[in-house]
Amino acid sequence: MYRAAVRPSLERACLAIADVSGYTSYLAGVELDHAQDILADLISTIVEAMAPFRLAKLEGDAAFTYLPGETLDGHMLQDTIEGAYVAFRSRLRNIQQASTCDCNACTRIPALDLKFVVHHGEVAFQRMLGNEELVGADVILVHRLLKNEVVTRADVPAYALYTERALEAAGLDPAGQGLLRHVEQTDVAGEVVAWVRDLTALWQSRESQPRREIPEELLLRETVWEVPTPPAVTFDHLSSPRLRPLWDRNITSFEEEPVDGRRGVGTMNHCMHGENAIGEEILEWRPPTYWMMRGWMVVPGDPGVYLSDALEMTPTGGTRVTSRVGRLEEYSVPPEVLERLHAQLAAEARVSNANLRELLAQVADELAGRHGSQPPRSQGRHLAEREAD
Secondary structure, eight states: OOOOOOOOOEEEEEEEEEEEETHHHHHTTSOHHHHHHHHHHHHHHHHHHTTTSEEEEEOSSEEEEEEEOSSOOHHHHHHHHHHHHHHHHHHHHHHHHHOOOOSHHHHTGGGOEEEEEEEEEEEEEEEETTEEEEESHHHHHHHHTTSOSHHHHHOOSSEEEEEHHHHHHHTOOTGGGTOEEEEEEETTTEEEEEEEEEHHHHHHHHHHSOOOOOOGGGEEEEEEEEESSOHHHHHHHHHOTTTHHHHOTTEEEEEEEOBTTBOSTTOEEEEEETTEEEEEEEEEEETTTEEEEEEEESSTTOOOEEEEEEEEEOTTSOEEEEEEEEEOTTOOOOHHHHHHHHHHHHHHHHHHHHHHHHHHHHHHHHHHHHHOOOOOOOOOTTSOOOOOO
């Protein structure tokens, strides 16, 4: 007698598939052992960079991930996808530069690229043959959309394809952010309206522009500290107006003015620390590895300071953060004022960093419980060690 199956409960989630493009043709005529090492390394890089998305399943040369929620932070969504692409391209470059192997698998690495398909819908978990699988019509749809005509019709080799439902859940205006409208015909949902972000152009822009740093002669303070969460999660907590008040408890209100609806260079922040008004301007934005801003008290005569955070992954999958504070070039500040400012900044940083470490320790425990084991990074001798972007 068969026992009736328990119907899985339904929930809303953002679904994202990262697919290594060109891998099938790359495999033709290359050494399989090295090719598998390279793919394992790249997939590990992608999965690590996709946090806080959870890994649902590895599917050959693709990683199927999800993030539960009725809605999601649109800034975080785009930063996560684009940050994962930059991490992939950086890793691809580092492997190639560090490799001394002249096999076909290693010399043909530049043939590989990456695409993303992102959708939002209804899903359920169902146990099959001892494994928990993500199922539902929207799971089928996001996989169908991997076979699309973006490259043919838009001539974009590496891209993020966001369905309109994903953008609605994220509260994003795609046209206002310069995304390209794209329509696909599917056998499971008919016509699907989506929008495309050109990731090749993003990478080229990132590579052509040197990162803005605080000059050594302006440096007031530098601290290096570690937290157990991966860089993408850590970066979001450091920079998001939604999350910063959770650890910087002096913040009583926060208003953000992004450029063209997107957080990045030129974004202005206005926050209240009790009775003190603080202004911020983002000067450099490279999630999830680096950001720099100018901050000042909204009172006459306050010179303000530069602030930056550089993030890199630790061997255990956490984040090492190098935080720097510097004075502005246009101000000549007396030594006694600098000393007083340095002491004030150090005292505030100690309290805020302690709060942030405590919060991120809790987040890391939650992520560990949700994600389970991640794919191991290949240890092939021809592969380079991870470097910060």
